[in-house]
Amino acid sequence: MKIIKYLFFLLLIIVIGGAVYITITDGKYQAEESRVIDAPDELLFNTINEYKTWEKWGPWMDDSDDMIMEYASQTSGDGASYSWKSETQGDGSMKTVKAAPFTSIDQKITFITPMGESISNVYWKFEKLEGKKTKVTWGIKGEQSFMEKAFWMTQDSTLSQSIKPMYQKGLEKLDIFVNEKMKEHSVSVDGITEHRGGYYMYSATASPIADISQKMAQMLPAVMAYVRQNNLPQTGMPLTIYNEFNEEQGTAIYSTGIPVRDEVITPADSNIRCDFLPKQKVVKTTLKGDYANLKEAWEAGYKYINDNGLELSETSSAFEVYRVDPGLQPNPAEWITEIYIPIK
Incomplete structure (x- = not known):
């Protein structure tokens, strides 16, 4: 019995210690990717500002065959939004907080997870370069909940590290999409x-x-x-x-x-x-x-x-x-x- 009590208290100490460690661990995160695209800043801004284009170049579309997109009455500009449902990718929504032509877009993304709602801030920056080229930066930042921090401690990569390849892929698809659209005649x-x-x-x-x-x-x-x-x-x-x-x-x-x-x-x-x-x-x-x-x-x-x-x-x-x-x-x-x- 003493051994069982000892093991119980040891386990309790480990659990409490782990909980304290997770609590004091900084949950803030940020990830961003940039790409220089041979297209005007105004065109790129207008494309990203319109949510109905996202299903054409969004990186997550390749990984889900069951995603259902639902659009609000307003799909571009301040207050625009859309939502999605997917058994493989989960449910969520996106809303534009502020769109500043043709320099930046601020959005709020909400993921519906078994651990509850997870809300993060998404941002876009557009830097005009010479020769009608544009540097596009896509980023996300937020703060993880206790359960989210616990989950990512069990993974081989951090949340930020898992997001960056997806954003990189999205920018590559955006580049292809925009340049194909510009060729139509x-x-x-x-x-x-x-x-x-x-x-x-x-x-x-x-x-x-x-x-x-x-x-x-x-x-x-x-x-x-x-x-x-x-x-x-x-x-x-x-x-x-x-x-x-x-x-x-x-x-x-x-x-x-x-x-x-x-x-x-x-x-x-x-x-x-x-x-x-x-x-x-x-x-x-x-x-x-x-x-x-x-x-x-x-x-x-x-x-x-x-x-x-x-x-x-x-x-x-x-x-x-x-x-x-x-x-x-x-x-x-x-x-x-x-x-x-x-x-x-």
Whole structure:
């Protein structure tokens, strides 16, 4: 009997000692992962801010076939939320506490466990880098309960160590998801229409075809600045007129401009000029997507002209109008470019 009592008291001392050790152990934890993604900060912010996209790139989706997502009436911005149920992953919910465009998002996540509710703070940070790249940081922090600390003391890794690989995987999937979305595009030939024309302020140059995008990025801001500085009423979206386009030699002469209401006489030494685009019959083609797909759109327009026995105008140049451009929409898949090819 004495041995049994001794073993009982020894066990009691171990239990009490273990409980004291668990109690005084710091339960605070934090884990975060970062990844540089070749996408605009605004696009990444908008993707993460919308909970309905999470099932497309969330790292836990690969590990659960029975997860059921339930969305609240509001799924983006402050107060947005969603919840999930899963026998393999457990139940839980997420709520956006604060979304600060396009720099950070603060969320609160709740896990329903056999030990009760476990609540932690989730945070996102978006750092704009050069070349439209963004450093995305995904983190979580909180404090473990007594039972949670006891559980993780029996595991081979800490809670933070178990979270980091999942966040790393999630950021990799986010990178793939966003870049695939940016590649989506469509081309539609809208057929024969009439372009109303009008005055436009422009800057002209000649360059290799490969340098057109780079040159336009320098020219258009200069024209826009002139229009604004002189309080000229803008009547349309930016455009580029291709005065000459020689694919054999790989060169082009073109003008980048802004439509305005009235004719403007500029100083003789000014790089910014005013011209008039006549009302004319054209074949219109619309590209929705990245400018990398412009060649496909132009070819579709010319194919329509050939297939329908139409004749190109000998006096007017073809042009592009940037109906939705990067200044209005960060996602290249949402850019809208209208191509107008004058015909007789």
